[in-house]
Amino acid sequence: MNANDITHFRRIIEALIFASAEPVTDRVIRQHLPDDATYDAVMAALHLRYGPESGLDLCRIDDRWAIRTTEDVADHLRSIKESEKPLSRAALETLAIIAYHQPVTRAEIEEIRGVSISRGTMDILLEMGWIRPKGRRRTPGRPVTWGTSHGFLDHFGLTDINDLPGLEELKKTGLLRQGQTISDVLRSDDDLEDSADADEDQLMLDDLLTDEIENDWDEDEEGEGDYLAEDEDKP
Amino acid sequence: MNANDITHFRRIIEALIFASAEPVTDRVIRQHLPDDATYDAVMAALHLRYGPESGLDLCRIDDRWAIRTTEDVADHLRSIKESEKPLSRAALETLAIIAYHQPVTRAEIEEIRGVSISRGTMDILLEMGWIRPKGRRRTPGRPVTWGTSHGFLDHFGLTDINDLPGLEELKKTGLLRQGQTISDVLRSDDDLEDSADADEDQLMLDDLLTDEIENDWDEDEEGEGDYLAEDEDKP
Amino acid sequence: MNEPFEEQLSAKEARQSGQLSLFLVLDGYEGPIDLLLDLARDQKIDLAQIAILPLAEQYLAYINSARDLDIDIAADYLVMAAWLAYLKSRLLLPDPEPEEQMEALDMAEALKRQLLRLEAMRKASQELMALPRLGIKRFSGARPERFDSVSVVSHTATLYDLLQAYGQIANREEASTLTISASHLYSVEEAVARLGELIKYAKGWNNLLSFLPPNLKTSLDRRSALASHFTASLEMVRDGQARLRQDNHFGPIYLVATEQKS
Numbered sequence: 042m043n044a045n046d047i048t049h050f051r052r053i054i055e056a057l058i059f060a061s062a063e064p065v066t067d068r069v070i071r072q073h074l075p076d077d078a079t080y081d082a083v084m085a086a087l088h089l090r091y092g093p094e095s096g097l098d099l100c101r102i103d104d105r106w107a108i109r110t111t112e113d114v115a116d117h118l119r120s121i122k123e124s125e126k127p128l129s130r131a132a133l134e135t136l137a138i139i140a141y142h143q144p145v146t147r148a149e150i151e152e153i154r155g156v157s158i159s160r161g162t163m164d165i166l167l168e169m170g171w172i173r174p175k176g177r178r179r180t181p182g183r184p185v186t187w188g189t190s191h192g193f194l195d196h197f198g199l200t201d202i203n204d205l206p207g208l209e210e211l212k213k214t215g216l217l218r219q220g221q222t223i224s225d226v227l228r229s230d231d232d233l234e235d236s237a238d239a240d241e242d243q244l245m246l247d248d249l250l251t252d253e254i255e256n257d258w259d260e261d262e263e264g265e266g267d268y269l270a271e272d273e274d275k276p
Numbered sequence: 277m278n279a280n281d282i283t284h285f286r287r288i289i290e291a292l293i294f295a296s297a298e299p300v301t302d303r304v305i306r307q308h309l310p311d312d313a314t315y316d317a318v319m320a321a322l323h324l325r326y327g328p329e330s331g332l333d334l335c336r337i338d339d340r341w342a343i344r345t346t347e348d349v350a351d352h353l354r355s356i357k358e359s360e361k362p363l364s365r366a367a368l369e370t371l372a373i374i375a376y377h378q379p380v381t382r383a384e385i386e387e388i389r390g391v392s393i394s395r396g397t398m399d400i401l402l403e404m405g406w407i408r409p410k411g412r413r414r415t416p417g418r419p420v421t422w423g424t425s426h427g428f429l430d431h432f433g434l435t436d437i438n439d440l441p442g443l444e445e446l447k448k449t450g451l452l453r454q455g456q457t458i459s460d461v462l463r464s465d466d467d468l469e470d471s472a473d474a475d476e477d478q479l480m481l482d483d484l485l486t487d488e489i490e491n492d493w494d495e496d497e498e499g500e501g502d503y504l505a506e507d508e509d510k511p
Numbered sequence: 512m513n514e515p516f517e518e519q520l521s522a523k524e525a526r527q528s529g530q531l532s533l534f535l536v537l538d539g540y541e542g543p544i545d546l547l548l549d550l551a552r553d554q555k556i557d558l559a560q561i562a563i564l565p566l567a568e569q570y571l572a573y574i575n576s577a578r579d580l581d582i583d584i585a586a587d588y589l590v591m592a593a594w595l596a597y598l599k600s601r602l603l604l605p606d607p608e609p610e611e612q613m614e615a616l617d618m619a620e621a622l623k624r625q626l627l628r629l630e631a632m633r634k635a636s637q638e639l640m641a642l643p644r645l646g647i648k649r650f651s652g653a654r655p656e657r658f659d660s661v662s663v664v665s666h667t668a669t670l671y672d673l674l675q676a677y678g679q680i681a682n683r684e685e686a687s688t689l690t691i692s693a694s695h696l697y698s699v700e701e702a703v704a705r706l707g708e709l710i711k712y713a714k715g716w717n718n719l720l721s722f723l724p725p726n727l728k729t730s731l732d733r734r735s736a737l738a739s740h741f742t743a744s745l746e747m748v749r750d751g752q753a754r755l756r757q758d759n760h761f762g763p764i765y766l767v768a769t770e771q772k773s
Binding site: 294 | 542634
């Protein structure tokens with residue numbers, strides 16, 4: 042058998058292995074070849090062709106053959122692109138509600154936000170490792186309740202969930218408005234769209250963070266559930 | 277860039293194209309390569325590797341690349357041949373009309389065939405992934421125009437639409453241009469006012485055919501889903 | 512490999528074999544153009560050389576024989592027949608008007624073109640199907656691997672974002688409370704009723720302000736009461752129940768009931 046013949050058969054077996062859904066058995070390969078000598082020569086040629094020079098590998102799996110990408114190349118292709126995206130408004134609000142109202146069910150979150158939560162929103166928070174299921178509410182349907190995780194405390198630089206400022210503190214920062222008039226309401230509606238005011242708020246919050254968070258927090262340390270006592274709307 | 281580097285990148289691109297079910301776009305390939313010179317060198321090396329010595333072929337499909345088995349080994353691969361669903365004559369003719377006349381509206385297809393198209397005919401072609409909406413004609417009613425997809429090119433082994441068998445010849449005969457047909461004549465008998473519009477349409481269509489078939493295939497490449505928003509008259 | 516073409520052949524054979532199966536035959540054609548094309552193929556191998564007049568005659572004869580057999584013929588076949596009959600008459604009887612003679616020739620040309628075009632597309636479809644098609648003559652790799660570069664999106668949020676979000680939720684809740692309190696604004700109806708009662712007991716001209724309810728706490732309450740009482744007073748003047756007086760710009764507004772003499 043000359044080199045041309047080997048090439049001829051090598052081409053057939055190459056295409057056969059490539060196009061077969063499952064690894065191809067020796068038996069099937071031999072069916073396409075005139076004799077054992079050709080089998081040996083063809084497989085040797087294929088090994089050469091799909092050797093270290095190639096990004097592909099001729100793999101033996103039991104008595105079967107397959108062509109697969111080599112591991113080093115596959116890793117290369119599966120490059121991980123990391124990108125950062127700000128959390129969506131919906132996710133942010135959901136996270137905030139979970140943080141302040143935990144343990145809280147999905148239905149309760151929706152009630153507070155006034156809109157339903159898309160699956161994706163919870164998924165993102167779960168994926169970020171910021172929330173976790175906490176148990177089940179002892180109400181009909183036994184809905185899962187959600188709370189924040191250690192990852193949440195870590196990310197937001199909190200030692201304890203009670204470190205979150207309560208509503209009164211939020212009011213002092215201006216994040217939560219008090220003594221509202223119609224114009225205040227209109228303005229806070231604007232805020233939803235217009236983040237230009239945010240800088241101003243930031244300043245106030247910074248004051249708060251330095252002044253109050255660091256010094257004065259202990260007052261609502263006790264009373265796990267009490268720190269939100271002023272939030273009467275809560276179910 | 278030395279030969280080792282070329283080999284390094286060639287291995288990656290080889291694996292990428294080899295293991296992808298769908299043709300891989302130039303854009304994706306270039307993402308894995310440092311510069312255009314490497315792209316050229318790598319693609320040249322791959323062409324050599326998947327030349328006549330191989331049972332596999334590096335196929336160019338528009339701006340994409342795929343590895344497919346060569347035609348001459350097909351007889352040996354009969355065991356993996358898919359059972360062919362014969363297409364109806366209506367579907368075959370509709371496909372040919374779309375391929376050769378694209379972008380073409382449903383009404384124009386019906387006019388060429390002299391009968392109306394049943395719903396199922398276009399559905400089958402869409403399901404095969406061979407046709408796609410290309411935009412809208414700037415005529416009353418803004419009808420959707422149809423053209424062939426990358427799946428079509430891949431399936432029929434064409435690099436681009438200019439490879440369609442007999443296309444050059446058909447262009448010379450002028451049969452691909454919208455000329456006066458009996459339905460125009462019938463229509464102008466029915467309604468003289470309509471025929472004025474028809475002439476206008478015809479002019480635009482001729483422009484479109486020469487413009488788009490010959491030069492401008494990529495025009496609505498991106499935004500596959502946007503086609504409905506797109507006009508053929510966009511810049 | 513192309514069953515559909517075989518179907519067409521059998522339709523053609525049926526046509527040639529006689530009239531009994533005419534109905535079936537028409538059914539086998541995809542419209543009048545298809546039938547014409549089939550007839551034309553019988554006439555000439557090269558369709559470009561086709562003579563339209565004999566083709567029209569053949570078509571008409573065919574449709575007529577179907578009619579004689581009382582076969583239901585679809586409307587588009589009949590429309591085509593009518594059109595061909597007209598074309599035939601125009602081609603046979605040279606028109607005195609050379610312009611109209613030209614039109615008949617144009618029509619014949621258009622028909623020929625239509626036949627050629629459909630024939631070309633038929634041929635093209637066969638050529639397409641004869642290409643080395645994927646899954647028939649060429650095969651793709653059957654074990655695709657996916658390397659979509661996994662893009663890991665990590666979402667960022669600061670404590671400030673979180674607090675702000677919560678503040679806004681709380682704000683929204685307060686806003687909804689306030690909507691209810693807004694309904695406590697003094698309505699014009701209330702003011703009309705109140706003013707209508709009070710004015711009966713008032714003697715002479717009185718400052719409009721003196722009619723305002725006493726328990727107005729906020730400036731908003733006050734302003735709304737003033738506005739609605741002023742509107743109410745205007746209504747009463749319109750209805751002839753009261754008269755208004757203002758001595759100078761921005762000066763106090765005085766109100767008096769009409770039955771009383773000032």
